[in-house]
Amino acid sequence: MNQFKIISCIAICILLQAFLPMAKLKPVMYIIGDSTVKNGDGSGKNGQMGWGTLIGSFFDTSRIQIQNHAIGGRSSRTFITEGRWEKIMATLKKGDIVIMQFGHNDGGPLDDTARARGTIRGIGTEEKQIYNPIRKVDEVVHTYGWYMRRYVQDAKAKGATAIICSPVPRNNWKEGKIARGNKDYGLWAKEVAEQEKAYFIDLNEKVALEYEKMDTASVNKFFFGDHTHTSRAGAEINAAKVVEGLKELKKVKIKKYLK
Numbered sequence: 001m002n003q004f005k006i007i008s009c010i011a012i013c014i015l016l017q018a019f020l021p022m023a024k025l026k027p028v029m030y031i032i033g034d035s036t037v038k039n040g041d042g043s044g045k046n047g048q049m050g051w052g053t054l055i056g057s058f059f060d061t062s063r064i065q066i067q068n069h070a071i072g073g074r075s076s077r078t079f080i081t082e083g084r085w086e087k088i089m090a091t092l093k094k095g096d097i098v099i100m101q102f103g104h105n106d107g108g109p110l111d112d113t114a115r116a117r118g119t120i121r122g123i124g125t126e127e128k129q130i131y132n133p134i135r136k137v138d139e140v141v142h143t144y145g146w147y148m149r150r151y152v153q154d155a156k157a158k159g160a161t162a163i164i165c166s167p168v169p170r171n172n173w174k175e176g177k178i179a180r181g182n183k184d185y186g187l188w189a190k191e192v193a194e195q196e197k198a199y200f201i202d203l204n205e206k207v208a209l210e211y212e213k214m215d216t217a218s219v220n221k222f223f224f225g226d227h228t229h230t231s232r233a234g235a236e237i238n239a240a241k242v243v244e245g246l247k248e249l250k251k252v253k254i255k256k257y258l259k
Helices: 002-024 051-058 084-089 144-157 185-196 203-211 216-220 232-248 253-257
Strands: 028-033 065-068 097-101 127-132 137-142 161-165 199-201
Touching: 028 051, 028 084, 051 065, 051 232, 084 144, 097 144, 144 161, 144 185, 161 185, 161 232, 161 253, 185 199, 199 232, 203 232, 232 253
Parallel strands: 028 065, 028 097, 097 161, 161 199
Antiparallel strands: 127 137
C-alpha cells in the first residue's frame, strides 16, 4: 500500500512538472505591420521609429510579453508570402493578442520588379494571377480585405484576440486638415473588423485629430525624412493613441495588463 502511494506521488509530481510551465506562460501581444510600426531594427538610429517599438512602456511586461514583428516595406500581402505570419502562427496560442496595421504599402504595383507588394484595392473577393518577379513564382494576388480577414480568422482559430488598427496618417495637409484614410485603407480596415467581429482602433482618425490641435511646424517634428515615417516623438504619439484605443475597447482582457 505504501509502495502504491509512493508511485502515485511520483506520478503526480511528474504531471505537475509537465503542466506547470504551461500554466506559467505569459500571454503574448504580437504586433504586425510596416515601417510605421517598426522601422529598421527598431533602435531609431536612422532617426525614424515606429509606434510598436515604444508601446511596451505602457504595459506591465512582467505579466504580458510584447513581440513586435512589424517590418518596413511590407504590405498585408507580403507579410504573409514571406512566411512571417506562418512563424507567428506556429507559437500563437489561446489568450494571446494580435494587433495589426497594414495599408501604407498595399497601394503599390502587384508585379513590378522593385517590390511586387501591392494588393487589389478594397475588401472583396477579386483576385489576379500574376508572375512575381521578386519571388520568381506564380502567385494569386487578393484584395487588401482578403489578407486582413485571413489574419483575423487565423488568430481567432488559435483562440487569440484580433485587433485591427487603421493606418496612421501621413503628414499631408489640405485646407488646414490632415488627409484621412477614411475612403480607402482606413475604411477597409474598419469594414473587415466589422465583418469578422474583430476589435478596431481608428488610429488614423485619432492621430489626425491630435495633429490638428497643433500647427504644421510642430507636426513636422513628428516625422523624419518624409511625410510617412515618424521620428521618436511621432512614434510616442502614435503609441499613446493605440493605448487610448485599447482602453476604449469593451471586454478586451489586454487592458488589465496596462500600467
